[in-house]
Amino acid sequence: MPNTKVTSQDVARAAGVSQPTVSRVFTPGVKVSAALEDKVKTAARELGYRPNTLARSLITGQSMTIGLIVAYLDNPFYTEALEKLSKTLKERGYNIMIFMAANHASDVDGVVHDLLDHQVDGIILASVSASSALTERLLEEAVPLILFNRGHSDKTLSSVTSANHAGGKKVAEFLVAGGHERIAHISGWQGASTGFDRCEGLKEGLADHGLTPHAIVDGLFSREAAAAAARGLFSGGPAPDAIFVGNDHMAFAVIEVLRNELGLEPGKDVSIVGYDDVAMSAWSTFELTTVRQPANRMVDAVVEQLIAQIEGNAPDARHIEIDGPLIIRGSARIPKGWSA
Amino acid sequence: MPNTKVTSQDVARAAGVSQPTVSRVFTPGVKVSAALEDKVKTAARELGYRPNTLARSLITGQSMTIGLIVAYLDNPFYTEALEKLSKTLKERGYNIMIFMAANHASDVDGVVHDLLDHQVDGIILASVSASSALTERLLEEAVPLILFNRGHSDKTLSSVTSANHAGGKKVAEFLVAGGHERIAHISGWQGASTGFDRCEGLKEGLADHGLTPHAIVDGLFSREAAAAAARGLFSGGPAPDAIFVGNDHMAFAVIEVLRNELGLEPGKDVSIVGYDDVAMSAWSTFELTTVRQPANRMVDAVVEQLIAQIEGNAPDARHIEIDGPLIIRGSARIPKGWSA
DNA sequence: ATCACCCTTGAATACGTATTCAACCCTATT
């Protein structure tokens, strides 16, 4: 019947061995004779001993903890990613210390310092960016940092994104093939590579067919801004016949404005295309045609690269782009010859 | 220009003081002469020194870290709570170590042990329950644990929930006042107090008017199960004229089945009421009448109680219930005299 | 039978900080 804190010393005393022997039993990859191992393990079980991770980390220099900073948790894409990230890192033996951050660089910097104080082995920045002062500091500390779904001008930072530029281009091809002539774009925040690259891809894809966007409005990754932008597009002047929205989260708001305020039915009166393919996009209410960001593969890539950098197998930064298909549903007119 | 790890020893050497003095400068509430404090702080700044939290925790026994275990992250209510929780705990100086768990007791137990190994100061279980073996262990370790949005038969555990029983009763009053006669319930998982209490409240509220539920089906907090249950309620036999759904997350699935499969419009052909009042409930697509769970106040209560237990100010467990209003929107017929 | 060698184990130490305790100086009081 154990009471308070039981240490490796206590187990050693109970098993009649030394403290280092107890430590060796609980350290994978270290040999101990079967007889002693058995004695130690039974003693440990009876006392309810479990190694103190803090003390272990202090001496090994490995906390087996990854810092995760995330914004935009109202966008379900990040919720799905977080869930997968948690599972994958746990399988690799790592724990997650999580922080929500506003998207101001100053806020992020402060949080990163908190994480560094906790001796995290690596840091994942999901949908937020880092200041250059910060990345400098990280290089000094030799703590790997990787960006998830966000690029960075500083190429010494690793990042994992979907093929945003190619994705935007795919949407252009699809909408042009569908015979649309006034293709508008409610973009993601242009201050983020994610929003910017998708927009550039769309423009390039349209240009290939001698077209230009009917209109471009920054939706700032916000439902409210996107809804306002949608209203603006249909008030005065020629209306668009298709809208590419910078992510699904905003696209849902746009669909609601069209359907419930303007009386326009997506897929019939106007075509809507999103980006992400979150679970909600498949709901019968939305049936959203969208570019899939393969969250699973993106998470796998993030974990793989981050651990490689932590273990020193890949000290050089990499910029990984993961391609995703266009998922065709009912929210946009389907060109002849394309299958849903 | 700092390079690798800089310790309090390095700062002490640079400032010409002893290591304990450096420690004192960085320990709030300890007096050091202004002259030395200044020397230490400038030396620390120049070297880029920050205290190692691990070493500090090892000696103080306070990790300033809270373990958070959460399931059902696809339900946005928990996302909203997580966001608020993160901010509130950070304001109080605590960090979060987060784990996703399947809802099996064995899974939860394993994760809790991981957390204990990390010397967390307290544990929050959001929407998962704990085995009795586990709670015993926690009492021995003297680590406070609190349940968020879930009750427990073991009354030695603190918990914060909304007033689920009263909430279910409110829905009954509302639907009866609206003149509904065949009130069905697609409940939350009956293995969870949250699902069970809301159901009991509904039944009691109906009984007050001499009514019984038209049907009760367990929706298991799952969209798929809820959708199947909705189809079942309208296939053969008299159809319900109102459905109380155990949470908003399931209610959205039910609304979709009604509207897009059965051609029934919520609020006109049949009344739908949910529970939670997540942000999505206010979307124009759903206009869901629902019982609000005040996530902010619930989170505040969780943090307050947990920290009280950690600091020993409130060693006794408490079961806090927070009342929330019925938010009337368009998905259910509004009784005469009730205002939206 | 002796020696070399490897494998197992315990003693000592390190990780980076907070805290106890004794020494010290400075001030104020008689």
Added chain:
DNA sequence: AATAGGGTTGAATACGTATTCAAGGGTGAT
């Protein structure tokens, strides 16, 4: 002027574990 007292500081130690190093014991070969 001498002493008591309070407030600062440094030396030593503790937190719980992993790791280095030396000692010990056993096995094999000559």
